Amino acid sequence: MTKDKKSTLPAEVFSDMEKQKLVATVQYDVLVERGRQNNKWGWQRHAHGDWLMILTEEVGEVAEAMQQAKGWGKDTDADNLYEELIHVAAVASAIAEQVLEEKEKEIFYKRGSRRNETRRSRRHDYYIGLQNRQKRKLF
Secondary structure: OOOOOOOOOOHHHOOHHHHHHHHHHHHHHHHHHHHHHHHHHOOOOOOHHHHHHHHHHHHHHHHHHHHHHHOOOOOOOOOOHHHHHHHHHHHHHHHHHHHHHHHHHHHHHHHHHHHHHHHHHHHHHHHHHHHHHHHHHHO
16 A cells, blocks of 8 residues: 555644634635625525535535546546535535525424414404304394
8 A cells, every 4th residue: 555645644733723723714715615606606595406416516526626636537627625625515505504594484484374373363263252242232
């Protein structure tokens, strides 16, 4: 077995502060990419299956960038592995945003329909009460 030219460093090499900085940098880059995507495409909402196709295409670009780093595979413009991983994370973030939005709307509408049912039942009870009073007046 041969080692790659670029070997990974063990996690112990980085202090806790440096690890936090790495996490913050990646999260910031994902947020910037989300902003770029929104500016380019607008606020997107897709069927979950369509999102999966978009995400898979981005993952494919990650694979192409990994192949380029190894020196094999087809010619591609996906040569920056970090950038492609940020794209994947940003698309996954967009999907998560939509799922959360759908969940919140579902909760909102369920609450609203309960209120409406309560209002409907109160109105119903009121009208039934009116009908009963009117009947009593007739007799």
